[in-house]
Amino acid sequence: MAVSFKPIRSLLQTGTNTSSRWFSYIxxxxxxxxxLCSIQMFINxxxxxxxxxQRKEGYDFISISKTITNETMGQLEKNLFNENDIKxxxxxxxxxxxxxxVANRFRxxxxxxDIIPFSTDMFLESLDNSFIDxxxxxxxxxxxxxxxxxxxxxxxxxxxxxxxxxxxxPQLSEATASQVVVYITCFGENGVKQTFRGSIVALSDxxxxxxxxxxxxDWANNKFGNTTNxxxxxxxxxxxxxxxxxxxxxxxxxxxxxxxxxxKFGRVKQVLQGIFSGLGIFGLLVVILALMLFSFYLQxxxxxxxxxxxxxxxxxxxxxxxSKNVSKQFIPVYILVVLxxxxxxxxxxxAFHHFAMFDRPELSSLLHWxxxxxxxxxxxxxxxxxxxxxxxLLYKLV
Amino acid sequence: MQLQLQQLLPVYFDDNYxxxxxxxxxxxxxxxxxxxxxxxxxxxxxSSLMHFLYGLRNEYxxxxxxxxxxxxxYTAEDFAGYRKDHVSIVFQDxxxxxxxxxxxxxxxxxxxxxxxxxxxxxxxxxxxxIGNKLASKSRIxxxxxxxxxxxxxxxMQPFDFLLLDEPFSHLDEKNSQNAMQLMLEEAKLRNAAIxxxxxxxxxxxxxxxxxxx
Numbered sequence: 384m385a386v387s388f389k390p391i392r393s394l395l396q397t398g399t400n401t402s403s404r405w406f407s408y409i410x411x412x413x414x415x416x417x418x419l420c421s422i423q424m425f426i427n428x429x430x431x432x433x434x435x436x437q438r439k440e441g442y443d444f445i446s447i448s449k450t451i452t453n454e455t456m457g458q459l460e461k462n463l464f465n466e467n468d469i470k471x472x473x474x475x476x477x478x479x480x481x482x483x484x485v486a487n488r489f490r491x492x493x494x495x496x497d498i499i500p501f502s503t504d505m506f507l508e509s510l511d512n513s514f515i516d517x518x519x520x521x522x523x524x525x526x527x528x529x530x531x532x533x534x535x536x537x538x539x540x541x542x543x544x545x546x547x548x549x550x551x552x553p554q555l556s557e558a559t560a561s562q563v564v565v566y567i568t569c570f571g572e573n574g575v576k577q578t579f580r581g582s583i584v585a586l587s588d589x590x591x592x593x594x595x596x597x598x599x600x601d602w603a604n605n606k607f608g609n610t611t612n613x614x615x616x617x618x619x620x621x622x623x624x625x626x627x628x629x630x631x632x633x634x635x636x637x638x639x640x641x642x643x644x645x646x647k648f649g650r651v652k653q654v655l656q657g658i659f660s661g662l663g664i665f666g667l668l669v670v671i672l673a674l675m676l677f678s679f680y681l682q683x684x685x686x687x688x689x690x691x692x693x694x695x696x697x698x699x700x701x702x703x704x705x706s707k708n709v710s711k712q713f714i715p716v717y718i719l720v721v722l723x724x725x726x727x728x729x730x731x732x733x734a735f736h737h738f739a740m741f742d743r744p745e746l747s748s749l750l751h752w753x754x755x756x757x758x759x760x761x762x763x764x765x766x767x768x769x770x771x772x773x774x775x776l777l778y779k780l781v
Numbered sequence: 782m783q784l785q786l787q788q789l790l791p792v793y794f795d796d797n798y799x800x801x802x803x804x805x806x807x808x809x810x811x812x813x814x815x816x817x818x819x820x821x822x823x824x825x826x827x828s829s830l831m832h833f834l835y836g837l838r839n840e841y842x843x844x845x846x847x848x849x850x851x852x853x854x855y856t857a858e859d860f861a862g863y864r865k866d867h868v869s870i871v872f873q874d875x876x877x878x879x880x881x882x883x884x885x886x887x888x889x890x891x892x893x894x895x896x897x898x899x900x901x902x903x904x905x906x907x908x909x910x911i912g913n914k915l916a917s918k919s920r921i922x923x924x925x926x927x928x929x930x931x932x933x934x935x936x937m938q939p940f941d942f943l944l945l946d947e948p949f950s951h952l953d954e955k956n957s958q959n960a961m962q963l964m965l966e967e968a969k970l971r972n973a974a975i976x977x978x979x980x981x982x983x984x985x986x987x988x989x990x991x992x993x994x
Binding site (some may be wrong): 386387390391392393524691694695696697699700701702703704778781 | 864
C-alpha cells in the first residue's frame with residue numbers, strides 16, 4: 384500500500400519565502416542558459432573556424448622566426464634558433480615536425496653566364512626535403528659533383544619578371560627558367576673560391592627561398608664558412624592546424640614571429656573561444672550560486688516545518704521515504720527550468736544560424752548533442768544536490 | 782512478541798529513585814495480551830519511560846529489547862518500522878498537527894499502515910463524541926477533544942503494544958471510560974498489550990499486572 388504524500392505537502396511551510404524560491408529558480412535558469420549558450424557557441428566556433436577543410440597533405444607548413452627587437456638587434460645568438468630551441472619546438476604536441484632553414488655562411492655570387500647578362504650576390508638555404516612541396520628525384524648532390532640542383536621560390540621568379548624589363552633582361556616562363564644554367568660561385572676565406580653549375584629543378588610555392596640540397600650546403604658551410612653549427616634564422620614547422628589556439632599561444636609565449644595571414648583565423652578563434660570559455664565559467668558560477676541559494680531556501684523551509692516533520696518521523700514515517708518525497712516536489716520545477724533554458728538556447732542557435740550565418744552548411748540549426756548532455760547533467764546535478772540536502776537535514780531531525 | 786526492560790534507569794536519575802521502584806533497575810518482560818498498569822506520582826519518570834519504550838529518547842542505562850532486538854541498535858529506519866507496525870502511543874501532550882483538521886490528523890496516521898478503513902475514523906470520532914469536530918483545525922479544539930483525537934489516531938495502525946501516557950488527563954470520568962472501552966476493544970482485536978501509565982489507579986482499566994514506578 385503506497386503512502387500518499389499529498390496530505391503531507393501542506394505540512395511543509397513554503398508560504399512566506401516564495402520570493403527567494405523564485406529568485407533561485409530564475410538564477411538557475413539564467414546560469415543554465417549562459418552555460419548552454421556558451422557551449423553551443425564554443426562548438427559553433429570550432430565548426431566555423433576549425434580548419435576542417437582538407438589541405439593537400441593534411442598539414443600546414445609555416446615558417447617562423449624570432450622577433451628582432453631593438454634590444455636583441457646585433458645579438459645573433461638571440462635572434463637565431465639553436466639546437467635546444469629546435470628540440471623544444473619539435474616536442475610540442477601540436478607540431479608534427481620542425482626543420483631549420485640553414486643559410487650560407489659565406490659569400491655566394493650567381494651569374495647567368497652568357498645567355499642573360501646578369502650577376503648578383505645572393506644567398507642559398509637548405510631545408511629537409513620532407514618540408515619542400517616540390518622535390519624532383521634529381522634534387523641530390525654528391526661531393527665532387529659540380530652541378531647543383533636548385534628549388535626556387537615561385538615568388539622570386541615573379542619578382543624577377545617584374546624588374547627584368549627595366550634592366551633590359553628577358554622575362555622567363557617557368558619552363559624556360561628551369562632550362563637556364565646559372566653559375567654559382569662560392570667565396571671562402573683567403574681568396575678560396577669555387578664555381579658550380581646550377582639549374583632550377585623545381586619551383587616552390589611554399590618556401591620563399593633558394594633551396595639547394597642539404598648535404599651540399601653543410602659541406603660548403605664547412606669548407607667556405609668554417610662552421611658546422613646549426614643556427615638558423617628561420618624554422619619550417621609542420622602542423623596539423625596552424626589555427627590551433629595552443630599552437631598560437633605557444634608562439635606568442637616564445638615571442639616567435641609567424642606569417643599572420645596564415646594564422647588569422649586561429650587568432651580570431653582564440654579570442655572568441657576565450658570569451659565563450661569565460662562566459663561558460665561565469666554561467667557555471669551562476670548555476671552553483673543558484674543551487675546554493677536553493678539549498679538555503681530548503682534549509683529555511685525545513686527549519687520552518689521542523690515541528691511537523693519531527694512529528695511525522697515520530698509517528699513512524701520513514702526518514703528515507705520523507706526525504707525522497709520532499710525532494711521529489713522540486714523535480715518538475717528543475718526540469719522545467721532547464722528545459723526552458725534549453726529552449727532559449729535552441730532558439731538562439733536557430734537565429735544565429737539563420738540570421739547571422741545565413742544557413743551556412745558547416746553549422747546546424749539544432750543544438751549539438753553535448754549541449755543536450757550538459758542539460759541532462761545539470762538536471763541530474765540539481766536533483767542529487769537537492770536530495771542529499773533534504774536527506775541530511777531530515778536525518779538531523781530524527 | 783515481547784518487550785523486555787533490562788535494568789532500565791534514566792541516566793539523569795540518582796540512586797534514590799531506584800529504591801522502591803518496581804520498574805527502574807528491574808528485569809521485566811511484557812507480552813502480548815497483557816494489561817499493564819504503571820502507577821507513578823509526578824516526577825517519577827513516567828513520560829521518560831514511555832518515551833524510552835517508544836524510542837524517542839535514549840538517555841538511559843540498561844536495555845530495552847523488543848523481539849530480542851535491542852532498541853539501542855535500531856537505525857532511524859528501524860524505528861520508523863517499529864512505530865508504524867508494532868508500537869502505538871498516546872502522548873500526554875497529544876502532539877497533533879495544529880494547522881490540520883481533526884480528520885487529517887488521524888488520516889495521516891491511518892494511511893501509513895491502515896488497520897482500519899477510512900470510514901472508521903468517523904465512526905470512532907462519533908463514538909467518542911467528537912464527530913462534529915472532524916473538520917475543525919486541531920489547534921482550536923479543547924484539550925479534552927485533542928486528547929480524544931490522539932487516542933483515535935493511536936488506534937488506526939496495527940500494534941502489539943499500546944503505550945498510554947496519562948491519556949485521560951483532560952477528560953471527565955464518562956469520556957475516559959468511553960475511550961478506555963474503545964481502546965480495550967481495539968487491543969483485543971489485535972491481541973495487543975496495553976501499558977498504561979498514570980498518576981493513580983483507575984478502576985475501569987482491568988489491569989493484569991500492576992507496578993509502582
